[in-house]
Amino acid sequence: MRLNAKQIAAYTGGSFAVEPLDPRALMCGVTWDSRDVKPGDLYVALPGERVDGHDFVAAALRAGALGALVMQPLAEDVRALARELGAAVIDVPDTAGAVSDLAREWRSHLQGRVIALTGSTGKTTTKNLVRDVLAAAGSVTATAGNQNNELGVPKTLLAAEPECDAVVVEMGMRGPGQIAELCSIVRPDWGLVVNVGESHIELLGSRENIARAKAELLRELPEGSGLAFVNAADDFADFMREDARLDARRVPCVLFDGTEDAAARRVAASAADAVRPAVWAEQVELDEQGRARFVLHACGFDDAAAAAPHVETAPCALNLRGLHNVSNACAAAAVGRASGMSLAAVADALAHAEPEAGRQEVLRARGGFTVVNDAYNANPDSMRASLNTFCALEVPGRRVAVLGDMAELGDFARACHAGIGELAARLPLDRLVCVGELAACIADAAEKAGMDAGRIVRAATISDVLGELDTCIEPGDAVLVKASHCMGLERVVEGLVN
Incomplete structure (x- = not known):
């Protein structure tokens, strides 16, 4: 993010409780934790059940914040501190909503491709793998940790520089309509659904409802220019593609498959799926530490119009443990290959990816x-x-x-x-x-x-x-x-x- 106080006020529908000393000064980051403030940040005062961010505006300003978004009147001594430091205080109707408003506007400044992903299991690991693969070929901003909710998603967009080659956004989901709402902010160019499992079944009642909610990401891809990535091994793959009307809306679909049945599934694929761009794994095995070794296969990326697309192969060895990570790696490989990277370069990037703390x-x-x-x-x-x-x-x-x-x-x-x-x-x-x-x-x-x-x-x-x-x-x-x-x-x- 690189926005001045007047832009921030305009984008959020806010008004100045304290005018900035230099209205042209750019704020280059956003946070709602006063302990994380860096000089030049915008601090967002979020109300909470136990802690109210308005109580920490002064601490944020002293730490170097150039501005603060608030939704409650501040004490005179806090406003005096802002005037003394030359910082802006912007009053908005809802500070959480203002973060989304800022991200929605900042999205228009981003020149690179925005890739969103969701899934029941493994979405954070897959996001990290997509990030690491694309980082081997250009500049990438990605969701930090699993900050995939109504605040974390906008924060990811706001962390991206305009010139960034790719922005990878992880989206969580707790109910129907949530992913569609996040997509209204992110406006993804590409969308990836890792899988459909049982996570959040308490709220949605069935896996079919979970699949329908995940398919919101595919439904929101731009007609005629978007690109979808779907797990061919998922039993709701066809359901989501049909629910999102991908073919009718001219949104191509890339398939990925990291299961032991991938090769057989390719043989049994329909004529339409047989010529779709695809990435899959064969000869999968685990070493003594449980790390996967396999041969990546890809076809249909350079010669999609051919009746029998050429199949590329590249050996791949992960530092991540477990057979389930083969599927995550194939998803990331599909994104990398669709981005124009060679399969060998993708495999090399996957080999250097490290697991996140707390995950195997x-x-x-x-x-x-x-x-x-x-x-x-x-x-x-x-x-x-x-x-x-x-x-x-x-x-x-x-x-x-x-x-x-x-x-x-x-x-x-x-x-x-x-x-x-x-x-x-x-x-x-x-x-x-x-x-x-x-x-x-x-x-x-x-x-x-x-x-x-x-x-x-x-x-x-x-x-x-x-x-x-x-x-x-x-x-x-x-x-x-x-x-x-x-x-x-x-x-x-x-x-x-x-």
Whole structure:
């Protein structure tokens, strides 16, 4: 963002409570956390249930903010401080809405391609891979962490420079219409749906409704110039393409497929799908650390009009663990290849991508054992993938899984947790530690499915988990920690590692 106070006031429908000393001075960043303010930032005072951002306007101005967006009158001493520092104070009807208004206007300044993505599982990892692939060929701005909501999405746009080659925006979804609303701000050129799973089924009631909500991204792509990326292995792929009327609106579709059935699916594809641009993986295997090795395939990007497009191949090795990341990598490869990168350059970029903290992060504990930190978040799909990846690792000692509650499953919660327990009983786990009210369903189902009750621990608190592990973990063992973020199991990771 590079906007002066008058532009900001005009874009947000605001008025000056304090005029800026230099109306031409540009503000180059936006934040609503006064602790993160950098000189030249715009500070946004967001009201909250526990903390009101208006209480920190003075701190933000002292930290170097050139302006503040407010929706409540400020004390005279704060206004006097703004005048003394030459900063602008802009009064707006709604500060959160003003952030969206700013981003909506700033979008018109961006010259590069804007790529939006969503999905039930793996969207943050896929976003990171798309970012890393495109960064090998140009300048990229991407969503930080998983800031994919009504505030994080506009913030991503505002962080992009006008000359940036690509902006990669991750979009979360908690209900119908939310992605469409985010698209009205982002106006994506390209859209990617990673998959359709069970995340947020509490709010939407069925996977079909989830697919319809995800397809809002594809529906919002510009007619005649947009480009859609769809997971060919997803059982709702055709549903979303039809729901978004991609063919009727002349929005080409690129397919990606990272499953073991990708080659067979290509053979069985319809005549129309057989000539679509596509990326898929073959010869997939995991090394002793659970990292995927495979051969990337691509066709239809340079010779889409040919009856039998030439198939390109490139070997690829990921630093990310798990078979599920092959699909994420193929999605990123499809974006890179569609952007004009060679398949070899895409594979090289994927090989250098590193996992984000809290997502299949392998840590060495002082006690000589291994901790797999996957505590950032969880849903049934990611829980299954994490357990399967963990059990594919070569471990000299025992495997211990610490599993907590999965949130936002509503009436499906107990059945979904029981399904994880049934899976755990079939896997080579030496100990299963379940923490939380819903995770008790994992323990019950695992025992019912035949897992020895002596290998199952039901814990009420994190202290209970650490106490249990302290008595049984030995050098050479490996511990997986996985749950929804609300469970706070990163404290288990910290306790184990330290």
